[in-house]
Amino acid sequence: MDTATPTSVVHRGRRRANGALEGEVLAALQRAEGPLTPREVQGRLAGELTYSTVVTILSRLHGKEVLSRTPRGRAYAYAPVADEAGLAARRMRKILDGLADREVVLTRFVAELPPSDEALLRSLFTSAFPTAR
Numbered sequence: 001m002d003t004a005t006p007t008s009v010v011h012r013g014r015r016r017a018n019g020a021l022e023g024e025v026l027a028a029l030q031r032a033e034g035p036l037t038p039r040e041v042q043g044r045l046a047g048e049l050t051y052s053t054v055v056t057i058l059s060r061l062h063g064k065e066v067l068s069r070t071p072r073g074r075a076y077a078y079a080p081v082a083d084e085a086g087l088a089a090r091r092m093r094k095i096l097d098g099l100a101d102r103e104v105v106l107t108r109f110v111a112e113l114p115p116s117d118e119a120l121l122r123s124l125f126t127s128a129f130p131t132a133r
Contacts, residue, residue: 025057026080035070035077
């Protein structure tokens, strides 16, 4: 009988959804007062994840340009490049940058907003560009 530890990470008897681990690691870094090493991140996650798993997640987030990293001793210390709102804005911008017809996408985006969000967007636009009509 094989007694090797399973390679998938299980949480409360179920496999985590795609991106859930990255979300947990990112949330731990956003709560931190400054950059954290993989060992410090691991400690903030209640020891659920192995060190190598934490390093892999941090490396992936750094590769996605969500985290910055600076050398600290023999490891790197990681920090988010923006807060949650800033990261969402970066994701939206990245999607738009990959599309040929931004005008159509933005038009449909605004058309599908709930009225309260559309009013907020209009208010933000008129505040940023008071002379625009």
